[in-house]
Amino acid sequence: MAKIAPFRAVRYNLEKIAEPVSVMAPPYDVISSELQDDLYQRNPYNLVRLILGKIEETDDESNNRYSRAADFFKSWQEEGVLVRDSEPGIYLYDEEYFAEGIGPVVRRGFLALTRIEDFASGVVKPHEKTLSGPKTDRLNLTKACGANFSPIFGLYSDPCCVLEALTRDASSCQPDIDMTDDDGVKHRLWRVTDPDIIEKAKELLDSKPLFIADGHHRYETALNYRNYMREQVGEYSGKELFNYVLMYFANMEDQGMLIFPTHRLVHSLKDFHLPGFLSALNEFFEVEVRDLNLSDADSRREARTILQQKGNEAHTLALYAGGQSLYYLTLRDPAIMDRFFDDKASKALRVLDVSILHRLILEQLLQITPEAQERQLNLKYVKNFDEPFDSVHSGDFQLAFLMNSTRMSEVRDVANAGEKMPQKSTYFYPKLLTGLVLNKIGDGESVVD
Incomplete structure (x- = not known):
């Protein structure tokens, strides 16, 4: 060793x-x-x-x-x-x-x-x-x-x-x-x-x-x-x-x-239509919308707490697309991810929150190719939980995906399986x-x- x-x-x-x-x-x-x-x-x-x-x-x-x-x-x-x-x-x-x-x-x-x-x-x-x-x-x-x-x-x-x-x-x-x-x-x-x-x-x-x-x-x-x-x-x-x-x-x-999370900001999507995107998400996720007061620090803090609590029970991420609403996306069934990986891929990799985001949402639903993701043509990665809200609200970005932290056990399991996570899956601070x-x-x- x-x-x-x-x-x-x-x-x-x-x-x-x-x-x-x-x-x-x-x-x-x-x-x-x-x-x-x-x-x-x-x-x-x-x-x-x-x-x-x-x-x-x-x-x-x-x-x-x-x-x-x-x-x-x-x-x-x-x-x-x-x-x-x-x-x-x-x-x-x-x-x-x-x-x-x-x-x-x-x-x-x-x-x-x-x-x-x-x-x-x-x-x-x-x-x-x-x-x-x-x-x-x-x-x-x-x-x-x-x-x-x-x-x-x-x-x-x-x-x-x-x-x-x-x-x-x-x-x-x-x-x-x-x-x-x-x-x-x-x-x-x-x-x-x-x-x-x-x-x-x-x-x-x-x-x-x-x-x-x-x-x-x-x-x-x-x-x-x-x-x-x-x-x-x-x-x-x-x-x-x-x-x-x-x-x-x-x-x-x-x-x-x-381990701390890294959040994703999305920009430069052509012909993006939020209602159609939310409809497509409904096939794979339970979508829960909650009010969000951007100017209230307590409201943003509560949003993070809710995301963490939901993440303890199931694979959940949050979507902010502007306005005063925050969408919590909870994967309906982990088996859904099987269709987006070949048979050789481990379960540990398939059901990572970042895999769900990159393979299912970014690649399949938003049509951002793996090559574009790697080159960050449509993506920006941010560490601070508040920054995504301001960036979308200002109009500089179209969408923000707020993430929970990758677990240490997930890092170990993916590495032991000889596989690689998507970029910026872990943030060791x-x-x-x-x-x-x-x-x-x-x-x-x-x-x-």
Whole structure:
């Protein structure tokens, strides 16, 4: 099963960086152009220059965002802004945030290296589809810099929470880093070099598969980079650092491990007619319409509560098409979905709320092809529950589909079946902060047994 290893992380030198939060960044794939500009201005050593450098008009094959990232990475180490730990360790990483309706939540995990495995081995299990463009981009960056800058978010299952108990004393000490990001999320990091704790972590993961929660493109990039390096060196033992990748490991049984929904906005539908669409929905769903006061926060909050309650009993999503009405769509019979999948598809995939939306509603009833969905020609994905109402009410979008969260058990079941969910099926919040630890893939270096 999963093989993990401690490593000598490259980290920001806190003697030279007075405000660590000024050099951190979210994952590259959630950084807008506006946020990119902001991060550039915050600190000349902000990690955005490595993970998502700006594109210049004069860029060519030898001078581009990847070569500049490599130059920054090298010079920052030479200046002592980035320093590498002297001995291998693992890094405990807690994120504390406020979840509406729950209160303060702490998600606990740790950062280490994991041996890269082909998906066919069943050791590492994906649950979402990937696109070629981001993988090419990340591979170019990895080749130029020889490093993992952003960890992959991995899940394992341990109902006994063994590692949490073992590391309780270590995480009760003063953390190496303690900061709060723009969203109010508190990030705390502890370096652990205790060989007993490291060995227990290795033993725990040695018997378990890993599920990719976030970072599918980064993991497939690591696979491609490993294969590229194996071709370059010819002979390899399997312990070289390019055979491993930086990963954050979290227990899916942890109470702080929550999945949030991603809602869908639909636009640019030609000749769309709401009464006809509602009539078509009636064949497959019990459609219940309720009044909604858009200007009243309590009314919107009640709408979310009703959606959650209905979702606990049956597969339900909500439709907003403007005005003061909200439609709750409850699938009449899960067997309905059998007609939209081939016989090989697992039941777990067929009856996901996102599968019901994408296969039945978007593809069959609204005639938005899978290719158009993948390219987001008619779709926009949003996290905030209130945003869809404002977007449709303003006329910028025609429809909004409000979703319940995908369950952790559904992620596990779909991944175990070797299948992929539609895009944006899961939203693991908060995102991992990029810049806490970096993994330098040093030439000729191997992992420590």
